[in-house]
Amino acid sequence: MKNVQILLMTLLALYTFSPAQDLSRKIVRKIWVQGDRNVNKGLVTANFSLKSGLPFSEKDVQESFRSLYSLGLFADLSLGAEEVGSDSIDLIIHIKEHPILDHIEFSGNDEFDNKDIEEKINLMSGTVIPPNLIQKAKNQILEMYQEKGYLLVGVETRTYESKEGGKTILEFKINEGKKIKIKTITITGVTAFKEKTVKGAMEDTKEDRWWRSGDYNEDKLYGDLKRIEEFYHNEGFLDARVLKHELSYSDDRKNMFINIDLFEGSRFFVGNLVVSGNELFDDNVILKSCTVKRxxxxxxxxFDLSRYNIESLYREEGYLYVQLNDEKAYRNDTIDVTFRLKEGLPAYINKVIVNGNIKTWDKVVRREVHLRPGDIYRQSMMMLSQRDIMQLNYFDQATPDIRTNADKSVDLLFDVQEKESGTGQVSAGAGYSARDGIVFNTGLSMPNFAISRPFIEGGGQKIDLQLEYGRYAKRYDLGFTEPYFMDSPTLIGFRGYYSWRDWYYNDVEEKRKGLEIRLGRRLKWPDIYFKVYSTYNISYREYAYYDGTLLENKYYASQGITVRNSGYESALSVQLSRNSTDLPDFPTTGSVVEYNPVIAGYLLGGQYEYIRHRLEARLYLPTFWNFVLIQGMKFGHLSGTNIGQYDNFLAGGVNYEGIIRGYSDRTFGALVEKGNHVGFNLVVYSTELRYPIMDRRLYHSIFADFGNTFSSPSDIDFRELKVGIGTGIKIQVPMLGLIGFDVAWGLNDYPESYDTHGNPFTHQQSTGEKPPYFQFHFRIGNL
Incomplete structure (x- = not known):
């Protein structure tokens, strides 16, 4: 149509000045452009085929107008001509430009702010805005509102010239109307179930009630119609389908009524299951993996899961190219199934390729991969490799894939995404706690360090330097860890430290200095999640009053233990752990179990002699939505003849040894009851429900902690566990690590001291304050 208009306008223009003359014999002398405001004249003439000195051609005029219109800059074009002498003409191109956007104005929008709408329509200042682009933006705004249930929304557009000449202001006037609510959903054709049960299959489309919103969304409705069909298919009604659905409205257009017409069909049951073509596995093994039974x-x-399980059996043995077909035979309401297999040959690993690791060395990633070139591919080893790469805590993502080759071998691909914030942490600042007061600190932690190239990250080694200085606490700590000594899964490390702490505010102080050597190894038995570490620690420590006078040794006759004031300690500890969690921070599934016995003195020498046991376990269970239920427990037992002032178990608050939030740090474990120290046995249990606000960055949780300390195993009474409940947030902060804030309430009164007869003097008796007790807790580090 546009081409016809161009031709007509061209012929009309020619006819007006020379109706009887053949213009094809005229020579074009000059070409003029009129009506331009923002478009450069040179752009017009450059796209016009006729040039000065050439003979006039109607065909060239048509092609030129097509070219100019294709630029998208012009609303209208026309051509005029003036005779110049007997054999020449001047051509005048009249142009009408599309408007150029200055800015957009909105009115009437309450549901969405201007920024949201601007991001949706994506019209920038300086954009040419022809009518079709304005209509597209209008439709996008309508879609935004309709998705939110504003089906009666209206949008009007208006353009007018801005104060800046040559540009246009585009205005969208929005009449949102009332948000339509789903009043009722009616499903016809339901006989096998209650209508309420079928409605329950709809996740996103619900009737309006006081406790939930009945908003309408077309895309979500279609998704729920699909879920109704899936519900029936999973209940044996394989032919069930939604025949149609209809929408109607109340007279005032405020309420919507949805009617769904459903066909159920017949219900089917599983008949005989037969396998053919299988050589690697016998029939019983394959049928046992099926979740459908006769x-x-x-x-x-x-049924789909059964197919997946059969294919997984073969993938686990490297048969990636297995072909599985199923044949169904119907006998009334019974379906017999034959699984026909073409096993093929196993696939071997050709290459292991790592992509995306900008800082981390290839070998650091590759050594976490449990498959090597020449191995038969195994699906479980592929997924375990992904998990172990993520456990390095260097990456935000590690995506596994396979690439098949012409010879039927496969390449393993791991696309990793390194953490944007980096893996190292450099910190300097100050902190405060009720126990230590203000503490100034500076530190350097590089978990992806390379000692051979100290200024370049990526080697997988770890170095830690911590300096703390405060009125009540000082600490200097230097450590180094090589997790893959001599390119084997053997860990070696050392740590040297000095610490000073005033435990009771200018009354008793503790000094420690020592050296620690660690040796560890990944195990393959009982399974690949096991690790074992051994640490030898030699240190000197003393406990003294502020004036330098050493504390007197305390002897607990009934327990046969002396609490020493100073001396050398020579201790050996072993940590056996099993960690099957999916992520190093904020796990969503798996478990952690650790057993840590420590022996000091005896054959090792030194002046402290004790044996300390600690057993800890945590279980992570994914529940509904993205919620994760965390169950934790910790048991501790201490026995011996000579221990330090604070070798006993201390619990309460967010103290690492025994977390019982809702109470002050170290509330439990420091007292003496009837001549017996109550901190020699520890029992702590916790339950926590956590969900992400920002995945792997910010989490909220509610929790309950239970725990206490006891003088001997026979004194352990679960009825005496103290209870704390509360809520908190945990956040991963670049360069600082994990930070936690908790508010909690301790629900039980607790002893603050005992008299000589063993009678407790409780916190309530001391302060008059009754439980629950409120506490705010702040933590940095492993939470």
């Missing part, structure tokens, strides 16, 4: 309802979901 006589069960024929659930499409379970």
């Amino acid at each position: 006589g069960d309802l024929f659930s499409k979901q379970q």
Whole structure:
């Protein structure tokens, strides 16, 4: 149509000045452009085929107008001509430009702010805005509102010239109307179930009630119609389908009524299951992996899972190219299934390729991969490799994939995304706690360090330097760890330290200095999640009053233990751990179990002699949505003849040894009851429900902690566990690590001291304050 208009306008223009003359014999002398405001004249003439000195051609005029319109800059074009002498003409191109956007104005929008709408329509200042682009933006705004249930929304557009000449202001006037609510959902054709049960399959489309919103969204409705069909298919109604759905409205257009017409069909059951073509596994092994059994309802979901399980059996043995076909034979309401297999040959690993590791060396990633070139591919080893790469805590993502080759071998691909904030942490600042007061600190932690290239990250080694200085606490700590000594899964490390702490505010102080050597190894038995570490520590420590006078040794006759004021300690500890969690921070599944016995003195020498046991376990269970239920427990037992002032178990608050939030730090474990120290046995249990606000960055949780300390195993009474409940947030902060804030309430009164007869003097008796007790807790580090 546009081409016809161009031709007509061209012929009309020619006819007006020379109706009887053949213009093809005229020579074009000059070409003029009129009506330009923002478009350069040179752009017009450059896209006009006729040039000065050439004979006039109607065909060239048509092609030129097509070229100019294709630029998208012009609303209208026309051509005029003036005779110059007997054999020449001047051509005048009249142009009408599309408007150029200055800015956009909105009115009437309450549901969305201007920024949200601008991001949706994506019209920038300086953009040419032809009518079709304005209409597209209008439709996008309508879609935004309709998705939110504003089906009666209206949008009007208006353009007018801005104060800046040559540009246009585009205005969208929005009439949101009332948000339509779903009043009722009616499903016809339901006979096998209650209508309420079928409605329950709809996740996003609900009737309006006081406790939930009945908003309408077309895309979500179609998704829920699909879920209704899936519900029936999984209940054996394989032919069930939604025939149609209809929407109607109340007279005032405020309420919507949805009617769904459903066909159920017949219900089917599983009949005989037969396998053919299998050589690697016998029939029983394959059928055992199937989740559908003879006589069960024929659930499409379970049938698909059975197919997946059969294919997984073969993938685990390297048969990536296995072909599985199923043949169904119907006998009334029974379906017999034959699984036909073409096993093929196993796939061997050709290469292991790592992509995306800018800082981390290839070998640091590759050594976490449990498959090597020449190995038969195994699916479980592939997924375990992904998990172990993520456990390095250097990456935000590690995505595994396979690439097949012409010879049927495969390349393993691991696309990693390094943490944007980096893996190292450099800190300097100050902190405060009720126990230590203000503490100034500076530190350097590089968990992806390379001692051979100290100024370049990526070697997988770890170095830690911590300096703390405060009125009540000082600490100097230097450590180094090589997790893959001599390119084997053997860990070696050392740590030297000095610490001073005033425990009771200018009354008793503790000094420690020592050296620690560590040796560890990944194990393959009982399974690949096990590790064992051994640490030898030699140190000197003393406990004294502020004037330098050493504390007197305390002897607890009934327990046969002396609490020493100073001396050398020679201790050996072993840590056996099993960690099957999916992530190093904020795990969502898996478990951690650690057993840590420590022996000091005896054959090792030194002046302290004791044996200390600690058993800890945490279980992470994914529940609904993205919620994770965390169950934790810790048991501790101390025995011996000579221990230090604070070798006993201390619990309460966010003290690492025994976390019982809702109470002050170290509330439990420091007292003496009837001549017996109560801190020799520890029992702590916690339950926590956590969900992400920002995945792997910010989490909120509610929790309950239970715990106490006891003088002997026979005194352990679970009825005496103190309870704290509360809520908190945990956040991963670049360069600082994990930070936690908790508010909690301790629900039980607790002893603050005992008299000589062993009678407790409680916190309530001392302060008059009754439980629950409020506490705010702040932590940095492993939470």
